[in-house]
Amino acid sequence: MSIEAILFYLIAISAITSALLMVLQKNPVKSVLFMIVNFFCLAVIYLLLHAQFIAIVQILVYAGAIMVLFLFVIMLLNLGNESLLKEKYNYKRTIAYILSGIILLELIIGISIPLNNSPAQISADAVKFGSVESIGAELFQNYLLPFEAVSVLLLAAIVGVVVLAKKRK
Numbered sequence: 001m002s003i004e005a006i007l008f009y010l011i012a013i014s015a016i017t018s019a020l021l022m023v024l025q026k027n028p029v030k031s032v033l034f035m036i037v038n039f040f041c042l043a044v045i046y047l048l049l050h051a052q053f054i055a056i057v058q059i060l061v062y063a064g065a066i067m068v069l070f071l072f073v074i075m076l077l078n079l080g081n082e083s084l085l086k087e088k089y090n091y092k093r094t095i096a097y098i099l100s101g102i103i104l105l106e107l108i109i110g111i112s113i114p115l116n117n118s119p120a121q122i123s124a125d126a127v128k129f130g131s132v133e134s135i136g137a138e139l140f141q142n143y144l145l146p147f148e149a150v151s152v153l154l155l156a157a158i159v160g161v162v163v164l165a166k167k168r169k
Contacts, residue, residue: 004048007048008045008048011041011044011045011048012041012045014037014041015038015041015042015045018034018035018037018038018041019034019038021034022034022035022038028074029071029074032067032070032071032074035067035070036063036067039058039059039062039063039067040059040063042058043055043056043058043059043063046058050131051131052131052132053131053132053135056132
């Protein structure tokens with residue numbers, strides 16, 4: 001077994017462990033922190049699959065912006081009084097158990113049925129497909145005008161927000 005395969009299995013196990021700990025935590029802040037660990041594990045898995053752009057986007061967007069948003073929402077909710085969060089009949093838990101069982105059954109079936117006996121090979125085109133260079137070339141060749149139009153639209157929105165904010169004072 002290669003070092004990449006060993007590293008992949010270690011990161012996959014840590015991703016599964018952090019996902020389980022995220023769900024099983026009673027403290028929502030600790031749950032969010034385990035979710036950040038899970039996002040970083042996914043970014044490393046993307047790097048092992050030679051998808052550098054997706055790994056960087058995973059870290060910047062999810063582990064950065066989305067998790068800050070989650071933490072702000074948790075702090076604004078003020079989840080100190082847990083008695084207000086209790087439900088009388090918890091049908092959602094029953095549905096969650098049923099869906100978890102179905103997903104577990106699908107995973108067991110998917111792992112137990114071999115697709116083919118040949119080892120997985122990543123072609124040169126697949127390695128190049130997820131790289132930052134190929135995504136940048138695709139953006140410049142085919143999507144330059146829409147990209148610039150969106151940037152001008154965002155700039156106009158920022159200027160509009162600044163003008164509206166100054167009028168209120």
